[in-house]
Amino acid sequence: MDAVVHVTLESFDAATHDRLAADPVRNTMALTSLDRIRRSPATEEPPVLITFHDHGEVVGSLVRTPPWSYQAADLPLTAVELAVEVAAKIDPDAPGVIGPRDRSEAFAKATGRSYRGSLATRQYRLGTLTPPTIAGTSRMATEDDVELLGAWREAFLNEAVPEAPAAPATKAMRTSVRLGHGHALWVIDGTPVAWAVASLPQAGMTRIGPVYTPPEHRRHGYGAAVSAIATQWALDQGATEVLLFADLTNPTSNSIYQRIGYEPLDDWAEFWWKH
Known part of the structure; x- marks a missing residue:
């Protein structure tokens, strides 16, 4: 098996676009993050893009959009050792890996480094x-709301993924709104009390998230309501697959999503290297 490190997104797209688009449910993160870079390159750091080839055929890929972790959803288990070797040479500062549990955990173990589970x-x-x-x-939401969205995104990450690398949240939200993603707000007496984001469809797939309700507004059903609004927005945009991820340590959110129509598929995990 061989690995190819792509220096341009165009080269990586040529090798992987049809492959990733053929399974948009599994490849949801790569499809949405690469679309963001494709449409707003000036706001992003260059991605790390690797493909794996067996007898000339592309059999998998590994993506990282700094400062975030490697995305291992399209990484076959047979390529894990090679992926770890190549990643260590070209991208030693990567903080971790995320993906379906079997793939992300195999990658984390193969590094030989100490690691901890961050998010299941x-x-x-x-x-x-x-x-x-x-x-x-x-x-x-509109651009007039980006300061609020930035504050809520930062609060969400601090609560859900405290290990996440620091990133300018307000800038990210302004870019997201300008790119046309659906930021739904639930409002009580003129005051926003909950927020959910739906990505623009990619290969018919939309992903909901983050979903955030400030602590003082919780336990009223606002998170479920705003998630349903974001979901309907996605369907109105033509999405045929609408996905989301729920923290396994939070039984409330898992039950809420199932009540509004979501069905469980697969378990994912993120691992961060210990320093």
Whole structure:
């Protein structure tokens, strides 16, 4: 098996676009993160892009969009040792790896480094949307809301993934809104109380997340309501697969998503290297 390190996104796209698009559920992270870079290159660090070839055929890939972890969803277990070897040479500063548990854990173990589990999640796919009946109204966020969205994104990451690398949250939210992603807000008496994001469809797939409700507004059903709004927005954009990830340590969110129509698919995990 051979590995090819791609120095341009165009080269990587030529080798992998059809492969990734053929399984948009498994490759959700790569499809959305690479689309963001493709449409807003000036705001992003250059990605790390590796493909794996067996007798001339592409059999897998590994993606990292700094400062985040490697995405191992398209990494075959047979290529793990080679992937670790190449990644160590070209990208020693990578903080970790994320993907379906079997692949991400195999990658983490193969590094020989000390690591810790950061986030264990369950991937869900929408069946039939069943919006809840909750007090309040909804609206889609605009650029006037980016300061609020930035603060909420930072709060979400601090709570859910405290190990996440520091990143300018407000800048990221302004870019996301300008790119046309759906930022839904649930509003009570004119005040936003919950937020959910839906990515623009890629190969028919949209992913919901983050979903965030500030602590003072929790336990009223606002998270479920705003998730349903973001989901409907995605369907209106033509999505045929709507996905989300829920923290396995939070049984409340897992039950909420199932009540509005999401069905469990697979377990994912993220591992960070210990320093």
